[in-house]
Amino acid sequence: MHVLLAPDCFTGTLTATQAAEAMAAGWRSSAPDDLLTLRPLSDGGPGFLDVVEGARGGRSVAVTVSGPLGVPTPAAVLLTEDGVRTAWIESAQAIGLHLLEASERDPGRTSTRGLGELIAAAADEGAERIVVGLGGSGTNDAGAGMLAALGAGPGEVLGGGGAGLVAAREGDLAELAAVRQRLAAIDLVVATDVDAPLLGLQGASAVYAEQKGATPEQGQLLEASLGHFADLVRRVLPPGEDLLTGRPRRLDRAPGAGAAGGAGYALLVLGARRVSGVATVIEAVGLDELVAAADLVVTGEGQLDWQSLQGKVVAGVCQVAAPHAVPVVAIAGRAMIGRREAMAMGASGVYAVAERPDQVEAAMADPVGTLTARTARVAATWSPRR
Incomplete structure (x- = not known):
C-alpha cells in the first residue's frame, strides 16, 4: 500500500517535518512493506518556509x-524563480507566539514591526511577488507595527502594540498612501490560515486574543483600539467602492483581515490579495498529484478542533483527496471534534495521541515517541499484516 504522510506542525512540540518523520517511523514498525511518501504541510503559519523550500527549492x-x-x-x-521572482515570508518567524515566554504574552504590547522589516527585505531583493504566510502570531495590532516599519508613520505610536493604538491620530498615518504606492508594482499576496474579519464577534480580538495571553477585559479594549485604528485608516486612505453594492469597501470585514491579529487587514490596505494559506501550500508542493498516486493519506496537527474545519491543513487535505476517492485519516495531539464533524470534513478516521486529559502531559513530554506509537497503532488498523 502507498501511504502519503502529510501533516502540519504540532504547534509547540514538533515541526511538520518532525511530525512526518515520527509518523513514518511508527507506520514502518507496523507495516514495513508499505511505500511511504512524506510531504510536510503548513497553513501559512510556523513551518511555512521549510515546507515551500522543501518542495520548490530556492x-x-x-x-x-x-x-x-x-x-x-x-x-x-x-x-x-518560476518566471516571476517570488519572495516567500513566514510571519511567525518575526511575530510568532512561540518567540515569547509565557510571562511575556501580552497582545496589548506585542508588535508586527518585524513583519514589516521582512517585507522591506523582500522588496530590497527585487521581488516581483511577495507571498506572506500568516499564522501562529503573538500579536494583535491590526498590522500597525508592520505599517510603521514600512514607513507609514512613527514607530513609537504604531509600533507599541494594539492597546496603544487608541491614542493614534490621522497624522500618525501621513505616509500610508506613499507606502502603498511604493509597493504597487509588487504582487502582494497574503496567505492566511483563517478567514476571520478584523472586528466583531468572529474577529481577531474576540476569538484569538485570549490564546495570545489577553484577559477577556483586555480583549474588549483591543477590539475598541483596533476599531479606532481602522476608522483612522478609512479617513486617511478612503477605500474604493464595492462594485456590487456601490458602497465603500470595508476591508476590516474582509475574510482574512483578522489573521495574525489583524496583520491581514494591514496587508489588504496595502493592496494585497488574500488567498488560503493551506491552498497556497497545497499548490506549491503539488499535493494533488501526490494524493492521486496514494492509496491512503495520513495527516494531522497538534489539536484538531473547530478551527481545524476552517482553512487548516487537515480540512485542506480532505478537500484535495475527495475527488480522487482516497481515504484520509488524521492523527492529532488532541481531538476535540466528534465523528460527525470528522465525516463532514471528509476524514475517514480521527485518532488522538492523548485520548484522555491525563495523557496530555506525557504527550507533551515525549512528542516524537507518543506520536510514533499512536501512528503504529493506526497503521495496524489501516494496513493490517498479511
Whole structure:
C-alpha cells in the first residue's frame, strides 16, 4: 500500500517535518512493506518556509528583524524563480507566539514591526511577488507595527502594540498612501490560515486574543483600539467602492483581515490579495498529484478542533483527496471534534495521541515517541499484516 504522510506542525512540540518523520517511523514498525511518501504541510503559519523550500527549492536570505517585543530575531526570506521572482515570508518567524515566554504574552504590547522589516527585505531583493504566510502570531495590532516599519508613520505610536493604538491620530498615518504606492508594482499576496474579519464577534480580538495571553477585559479594549485604528485608516486612505453594492469597501470585514491579529487587514490596505494559506501550500508542493498516486493519506496537527474545519491543513487535505476517492485519516495531539464533524470534513478516521486529559502531559513530554506509537497503532488498523 502507498501511504502519503502529510501533516502540519504540532504547534509547540514538533515541526511538520518532525511530525512526518515520527509518523513514518511508527507506520514502518507496523507495516514495513508499505511505500511511504512524506510531504510536510503548513497553513501559512510556523513551518511555512521549510515546507515551500522543501518542495520548490530556492535561495534563502538570512535577515535579522524585530521580534514581537522588539528583541532582534533571526528570520529568512525565501526567493524562488518560476518566471516571476517570488519572495516567500513566514510571519511567525518575526511575530510568532512561540518567540515569547509565557510571562511575556501580552497582545496589548506585542508588535508586527518585524513583519514589516521582512517585507522591506523582500522588496530590497527585487521581488516581483511577495507571498506572506500568516499564522501562529503573538500579536494583535491590526498590522500597525508592520505599517510603521514600512514607513507609514512613527514607530513609537504604531509600533507599541494594539492597546496603544487608541491614542493614534490621522497624522500618525501621513505616509500610508506613499507606502502603498511604493509597493504597487509588487504582487502582494497574503496567505492566511483563517478567514476571520478584523472586528466583531468572529474577529481577531474576540476569538484569538485570549490564546495570545489577553484577559477577556483586555480583549474588549483591543477590539475598541483596533476599531479606532481602522476608522483612522478609512479617513486617511478612503477605500474604493464595492462594485456590487456601490458602497465603500470595508476591508476590516474582509475574510482574512483578522489573521495574525489583524496583520491581514494591514496587508489588504496595502493592496494585497488574500488567498488560503493551506491552498497556497497545497499548490506549491503539488499535493494533488501526490494524493492521486496514494492509496491512503495520513495527516494531522497538534489539536484538531473547530478551527481545524476552517482553512487548516487537515480540512485542506480532505478537500484535495475527495475527488480522487482516497481515504484520509488524521492523527492529532488532541481531538476535540466528534465523528460527525470528522465525516463532514471528509476524514475517514480521527485518532488522538492523548485520548484522555491525563495523557496530555506525557504527550507533551515525549512528542516524537507518543506520536510514533499512536501512528503504529493506526497503521495496524489501516494496513493490517498479511
